[in-house]
Amino acid sequence: MNWIDNLISFVSPEWGARRQIWRKYEEDIRNYDAAGYGNGSANWHVANQAAELTDRYSRDTVRARTRDLERNSDMLNSVVSAYKRNVFGRGFSIRAKTGDKKTDEALMQAWKHWCKKQNCDVTGTQSFNQIMRMCVQRKKVDGGILIVKRYTGQGFIPFQIQTMEVDELDNTQMMPKHKENRVVGGIEYNRWNRPEGYWFRQYDIDGSLPMESIYIESKDVIFYFTKRRPSQIREMSDLSPTVTRIRDANEFMTAVSVKERIAACLSVFITKTNPSSGPGRFDSGNSKGRYEGKTIAPGMIRELDPGDKIEVVNPNGQSTDAATYIKLMQHMIGAGQGLSYEATSRDMAETTYSSARQGMIEDDLTYDDERELLIEVMDEIYETFVISCVLAGIIQVPDFWNNKEKYLSHTWTAAPKKWIDPAKEANANKIALSTGQKTFQQIAAENGRDWREQIDEMVEALEYAEENGFDIGGVLFGSDYYKGKDLTGKE
DSSP: OOHHHHHHHHHOHHHHHHHHHHHHHHHHTOSOGGGOOSGGGTTOOOOOOOHHHHHHTTHHHHHHHHHHHHHHOHHHHHHHHHHIIIIITTOEEEEEOSSOHHHHHHHHHHHHHHTSHHHHBTTSOOOHHHHHHHHHHHHHHHSEEEEEEEOOSSSSSSOEEEEEOGGGBOTTOOOOSSTTOEEETTEEEOTTSOEEEEEEEEOOTTSOSOEEEEEEEGGGEEEEEOOOSTTOOSOOOTTTTTHHHHHHHHHHHHHHHHHHHHHTOOEEEEEOSSOSSSTTOOOOOOGGGOOTTOOOOTTOOOOOOTTOEEEEEOOOOOOHHHHHHHHHHHHHHHHHTTOOHHHHHOOOTTOOHHHHHHHHHHHHHHHHHHHHHHHHHHHHHHHHHHHHHHHTTSSOOTTTTTSHHHHHOEEEEEOOOOOSOHHHHHHHHHHHHHTTSSOHHHHHHHTTOOHHHHHHHHHHHHHHHHHTTOOOOHHHHTSGGGTTOOTTSOO
């Protein structure tokens, strides 16, 4: 009962009783158990709010706690590392598709050069791949990261990127650049809730003494985060559903560790029937009856004084239940992040080929969501890179501005993944190719290769082997058509 019910019951007990009966009736006829307020849900108080209002007062605390676990929890790092390994891994290879071979080669050569740390990073400390791996980790832990396009003279083209943590958004900024806009959480939005600019705090090099905030237009900022609700405008840590379980598991293991260390201790106490000294007793000065500083050693034989007894304290520990509990927690933590137990724990003891293969397929579906978002980020960086190359004169394309989409066209190919049983995978690909279930392009992409480059390399190797009178087999030489013939089919 709330205070209104108490007041009504005080004024009119009959009216108060009717209110209680009606409330009980409402609970009994409720259509959804999940909406009930019975004993199991009595303290479950919730409210429907906009995403920003829900996240605003919890965002900083959740981020601080996940960062603390990132520094101190092996279990949290197992989840983050699984994402970093599989979402970006060894990186993505890119292929320009302008339609002109010379332009494609020039762009690929310039991109390879730009990806070095002294050219792509304003700080000159990270290569492009290293920056992307860090972005995947920061998004998982912090909820998001901001990538700012900087136009400097430090690299071979006047374009570099700078990574900014979400903490650097100025939450205190209230005045927008444009009167019709509004600033929420350090980001300026128009009437459609579209970001038009970002306010960043400026700090000294050691991270202290914040200075005046700066404003950067949205066209020069990439905000890498996952949007889960239409009303969400800022990040929330991806690990928020599992942080409490990770914390519980860490605290449990700390308690078990202390208990086991205590249980491993063996102590011996000497009970003296006749103390050697004291009021009214005579101390002979014989040091034989003193045991201070004595320890137990293997094979030791020692004579005790008459009447002295030994009492051994040997605590027993039980750690068998701990393994079961931690395994259950790892199952739940992995499931909360859309991953299998094997992906986060690296425990393959109970895994067969079929179960491992199925687990990898399901995990890949989770990673695909993250890869899709990451590729959008890399797309924007690459397109800005191409425009900068044209403006700097690195790439000579007279009709670029009239056919910009053509020259910005490209494809990303993920690095290949090693399979559990390569022979089975190769045989499956052979059958899929021969039956038309897969194309050569699909198989090459799954192996992290561009199919044109792969064919060019195969032809080059076969031609070189033929010139030197060496049969290396392969698709061409392995077919009956090419037996006794050259690569053109001539005898």
